Amino acid sequence: MDGGHSEATRRRGRQHRYLLSGIAVCGVCGAPTRVGTQNTSTRRPFVAGQPPARYRVYECAGTPGSTGFHVSMHQEHLDRIVTDAVLARIREPDFRPPSARAGDEDGLERRALRLEIKSDRAWLDSVQSEATRSQRPDTLLRQQDIVLPKIRAAEKRIEDLEEPDPLVLGLKDARSTKNAWERMPLAQRRHVVRALLIPRILPIPAGERGRQGINLHRVDLRWL
Numbered sequence: 001m002d003g004g005h006s007e008a009t010r011r012r013g014r015q016h017r018y019l020l021s022g023i024a025v026c027g028v029c030g031a032p033t034r035v036g037t038q039n040t041s042t043r044r045p046f047v048a049g050q051p052p053a054r055y056r057v058y059e060c061a062g063t064p065g066s067t068g069f070h071v072s073m074h075q076e077h078l079d080r081i082v083t084d085a086v087l088a089r090i091r092e093p094d095f096r097p098p099s100a101r102a103g104d105e106d107g108l109e110r111r112a113l114r115l116e117i118k119s120d121r122a123w124l125d126s127v128q129s130e131a132t133r134s135q136r137p138d139t140l141l142r143q144q145d146i147v148l149p150k151i152r153a154a155e156k157r158i159e160d161l162e163e164p165d166p167l168v169l170g171l172k173d174a175r176s177t178k179n180a181w182e183r184m185p186l187a188q189r190r191h192v193v194r195a196l197l198i199p200r201i202l203p204i205p206a207g208e209r210g211r212q213g214i215n216l217h218r219v220d221l222r223w224l
Ligand SMILES: [Zn+2]
Pocket: 026, 027, 028, 029, 030, 031, 060, 061, 062, 068, 069, 070, 071
């Protein structure tokens, strides 16, 4: 298990150093966010000779041809909000880990596979009736050699598509979800977040500019 490193990340030889860079998206344009720095506000008195205190933010990285900078949010605040939400979600009694395989979220492929299996079985039934009627059991055996492996392969594919994500399952089954999360390397935490939700950073409503502290209204959590 590679812990959720994306191939693209590995190829570029660069690891993400924050939980949500490239995962949280801009609530205005949908672009992924990157990590930038911001100076603390002018509230703090300026002291000559001292650099302004800085903190990290997730900020809209823009899309090709667009400058971005629609939204930004304190990195630690967003990490806290998303982490709390993920852990609470996983601890819900009816929570089911998502499938490990992306690509059939709507279940269309599994539906098609089940129909295929059904029609293959119907075909074998009809061959069997004909083989019995004509007393030619070899025709049934020949068809079984062809069709049964196809049915097995389709069943295996359905199982694979339904296999729960092992990292998410591990958190769910852990005695303490929080401890298990804290022991996870960052790449695995990023994988878990990615498997569960897309956090969207919303612009600051006019009346709340300059507000300090964690603002839950600034984040829209899109559960997958
Ligand atoms: Zn944007």
